[in-house]
Amino acid sequence: MRPKLFRRERGSDATLECRATPMRPNHFRSECGMTLVEMLVACGVLLVIGMGLVMGLAALQRNFQATCDYATNHGDEMRISDYLARDLRRATSVSVSGTGSATTVTMTLPNYYDSTGSPRVPVVNSDGTVAYQDASVTPPVNSTSVTYYLSNGTMYRSQNAVAKALAVNVQSFQLTLVDSATDPNAGSDFNLSSSLLGKVAEVKTQISFSPHFSNSGSTQNGIKSTTFYNTTLLRNARTDTKVTLY
Amino acid sequence: MKKATRSNQGSALMFALIAMLVLTMVGIEVARLVTTKYMNTFHAASWQESLLAAESGADLGIVELRKNLATPSSGFQSPWTSGTGSSGWNEYDLTTMNYAAGEGGTQMTIQVAVDAPPGLVDGNGWQYYRIRATGTNSIPGPARVGDEKRDLDLRKLSLQTDRLTGQPLARPQVSRRIEVIARPMSPFTAAVVARGNISFTDAGIVVDSYDSRDPNKSTNGQWDVSKRQQHGDVATDGTLISAGGAQIYGSVSTNNGTATGVANVTGEIRNDFYQDLISVNPPTWTTGIAQNPNQITDTTTITSSTTKGGARYKLSSIKIDGNKVLTIAGDPSGATSYVDIWVTGDFTVNGNGMVYLDKNVIATFYVAGNTSVSGNGIINGNGDTDDRPGHVVFYEIKPPAGTSQSIQLAGNANIEAAVYAPDATVTINGGGSSGTFSGSVVGNTVTMTGITNVHYDEALGNSGTIMDYKIASWFEDTR
Numbered sequence: 001m002r003p004k005l006f007r008r009e010r011g012s013d014a015t016l017e018c019r020a021t022p023m024r025p026n027h028f029r030s031e032c033g034m035t036l037v038e039m040l041v042a043c044g045v046l047l048v049i050g051m052g053l054v055m056g057l058a059a060l061q062r063n064f065q066a067t068c069d070y071a072t073n074h075g076d077e078m079r080i081s082d083y084l085a086r087d088l089r090r091a092t093s094v095s096v097s098g099t100g101s102a103t104t105v106t107m108t109l110p111n112y113y114d115s116t117g118s119p120r121v122p123v124v125n126s127d128g129t130v131a132y133q134d135a136s137v138t139p140p141v142n143s144t145s146v147t148y149y150l151s152n153g154t155m156y157r158s159q160n161a162v163a164k165a166l167a168v169n170v171q172s173f174q175l176t177l178v179d180s181a182t183d184p185n186a187g188s189d190f191n192l193s194s195s196l197l198g199k200v201a202e203v204k205t206q207i208s209f210s211p212h213f214s215n216s217g218s219t220q221n222g223i224k225s226t227t228f229y230n231t232t233l234l235r236n237a238r239t240d241t242k243v244t245l246y
Numbered sequence: 247m248k249k250a251t252r253s254n255q256g257s258a259l260m261f262a263l264i265a266m267l268v269l270t271m272v273g274i275e276v277a278r279l280v281t282t283k284y285m286n287t288f289h290a291a292s293w294q295e296s297l298l299a300a301e302s303g304a305d306l307g308i309v310e311l312r313k314n315l316a317t318p319s320s321g322f323q324s325p326w327t328s329g330t331g332s333s334g335w336n337e338y339d340l341t342t343m344n345y346a347a348g349e350g351g352t353q354m355t356i357q358v359a360v361d362a363p364p365g366l367v368d369g370n371g372w373q374y375y376r377i378r379a380t381g382t383n384s385i386p387g388p389a390r391v392g393d394e395k396r397d398l399d400l401r402k403l404s405l406q407t408d409r410l411t412g413q414p415l416a417r418p419q420v421s422r423r424i425e426v427i428a429r430p431m432s433p434f435t436a437a438v439v440a441r442g443n444i445s446f447t448d449a450g451i452v453v454d455s456y457d458s459r460d461p462n463k464s465t466n467g468q469w470d471v472s473k474r475q476q477h478g479d480v481a482t483d484g485t486l487i488s489a490g491g492a493q494i495y496g497s498v499s500t501n502n503g504t505a506t507g508v509a510n511v512t513g514e515i516r517n518d519f520y521q522d523l524i525s526v527n528p529p530t531w532t533t534g535i536a537q538n539p540n541q542i543t544d545t546t547t548i549t550s551s552t553t554k555g556g557a558r559y560k561l562s563s564i565k566i567d568g569n570k571v572l573t574i575a576g577d578p579s580g581a582t583s584y585v586d587i588w589v590t591g592d593f594t595v596n597g598n599g600m601v602y603l604d605k606n607v608i609a610t611f612y613v614a615g616n617t618s619v620s621g622n623g624i625i626n627g628n629g630d631t632d633d634r635p636g637h638v639v640f641y642e643i644k645p646p647a648g649t650s651q652s653i654q655l656a657g658n659a660n661i662e663a664a665v666y667a668p669d670a671t672v673t674i675n676g677g678g679s680s681g682t683f684s685g686s687v688v689g690n691t692v693t694m695t696g697i698t699n700v701h702y703d704e705a706l707g708n709s710g711t712i713m714d715y716k717i718a719s720w721f722e723d724t725r
């Protein structure tokens with residue numbers, strides 16, 4: 001049995017009031033209009049629903065943007081970490097100065113490339129070590145340096161006075177280098193046994209970013225920085241080319 | 247009112263279509279961003295794993311170099327190839343393909359080239375080797391770049407063509423290249439090294455070092471207690487060193503084992519040592535062997551040659567006792583001269599017997615039997631200021647299976663020599679009043695008793711036969 005539906009219909013009596021009548025086919029519906037109250041109620045409901053939708057979409061968009069920022073930051077951290085690890089592996093020494101955003105990392109690399117960018121043929125030093133040296137100058141130059149630093153929110157890698165930006169919009173950058181050979185807590189930091197403390201040249205980098213959320217509602221306390229860890233074995237620093245056991 | 251009805255239904259349809267369109271566009275954008283990040287992850291993983299492949303290639307090169315040490319000409323066999331490399335020197339090449347279950351690509355290619363640049367030779371005449379290895383790993387997914395150009399600067403992906411060869415590619419890949427320099431190593435890098443246990447049973451034992459090349463670390467090239475050095479290292483591939491309270495001026499190392507009685511060890515106590523001690527094969531001489539003498543039992547003089555390999559003797563045994571002397575005569579000019587002596591039996595010096603070397607003579611003994619120096623026996627240790635441990639080197643040939651080999655140094659024997667006997671039981675017995683061993687000893691096991699002095703000459707670290715290769719330099723070529 002079809003349910004009896006009622007709708008308001010403009011009547012033919014003098015009061016011009018609508019009355020409930022059994023529902024008729026749709027094409028008769030336009031006979032009945034809506035009152036101001038009905039309109040206001042309908043508008044109010046639509047407004048509430050619309051505002052909810054707008055707020056929801058805005059939140060969704062902010063969330064999406066924050067996720068993109070997070071992924072971008074993660075990519076930036078990983079890129080910086082990979083650059084550092086790549087240079088650390090081939091470095092003969094590494095040093096750190098400054099703290100926080102003023103941190104500067106300097107590494108000494110073998111002078112592998114000649115002026116044309118081609119690899120040099122190495123030579124053997126009198127003590128048995130190996131060097132890639134530029135013999136065109138006196139004394140021969142065996143090394144080149146690479147520097148990592150932060151300037152105006154951009155992370156740079158500089159070699160031979162040529163700086164390359166590795167990441168932009170870097171906020172609250174923090175880079176910590178821990179050398180297992182000098183770290184007093186190397187046992188826990190590097191999971192080294194006591195017999196290896198101070199003997200293995202591993203370097204751990206910790207890179208911390210603050211995600212650059214642009215939402216005005218975010219507070220600094222609400223923005224937790226992410227930290228990217230990398231532990232690298234210094235191949236050249238570990239290599240013992242002299243007459244000892246290792 | 248059909249018209250009105252149609253209009254309402256059309257609006258609903260339009261709203262639905264627009265909503266679907268908007269949602270689809272949002273979905274596509276999200277998928278695009280997520281896919282890009284996903285690809286970035288694969289790029290990074292493949293890039294990391296290609297370095298593992300390159301380092302594996304360097305290891306493969308070192309393995310072949312070491313094969314040649316154990317058995318000459320056994321390294322760099324097929325599938326390695328030989329030819330003239332891009333540098334113009336002969337090089338060995340290998341290309342191998344593996345399938346890896348990594349986080350990046352699964353197809354991994356390793357290319358290795360090993361050559362020996364003529365200038366890469368040390369003062370000892372030892373050739374260093376250059377190993378260049380390229381590791382290539384495929385990148386899963388389409389040949390599409392990531393969303394960050396800086397990542398491309400770092401990772402240098404090959405998407406359509408191989409960036410190193412220019413050849414078109416069927417699938418994207420990433421390559422990394424490293425260059426490793428392998429340095430030859432002497433077997434005599436420590437005072438005492440053994441495959442198995444090392445046992446010192448007396449607190450009167452002293453192990454220290456000096457450097458016969460350095461007047462600040464020796465006097466007239468001889469050990470001097472006032473210039474004692476701290477590199478009298480003791481190490482084993484085994485798991486036990488019983489230092490017995492001996493005075494060791496150096497480090498003590500085991501292979502993940504235990505060192506006891508180390509109260510008087512001045513250096514480090516380590517447990518991460520391993521050195522493959524390659525057995526000694528008999529010489530492969532076929533010509534140039536002196537026919538006389540074929541055995542030495544009395545005072546004898548044999549000659550040396552200024553040419554390496556120019557004076558070779560093959561003897562059934564050497565036994566010098568009483569006051570007999572085996573003299574190895576040098577070149578009259580005083581130039582450095584060499585002699586190689588292959589003893590197929592035992593080598594014995596006791597009583598007041600002595601092996602005497604003229605100035606600048608370098609003697610190499612290959613002994614198949616047992617070696618014993620006792621009583622007041624002297625080998626290259628009669629007090630001449632030109633005596634050096636590096637002038638007398640003993641290589642104890644690996645005995646047949648099932649037979650043992652021993653080396654015994656006892657009494658007041660004074661010896662300046664380097665002994666490499668990885669298959670022999672080495673016993674150094676003190677008890678005399680002036681017994682001293684200057685040099686280095688490598689054995690299967692080493693036992694020292696009584697009051698014994700072992701002075702390691704650090705100059706031995708650059709002498710002897712090459713027994714290993716170690717990495718002296720590592721560099722990633724990022725062009």
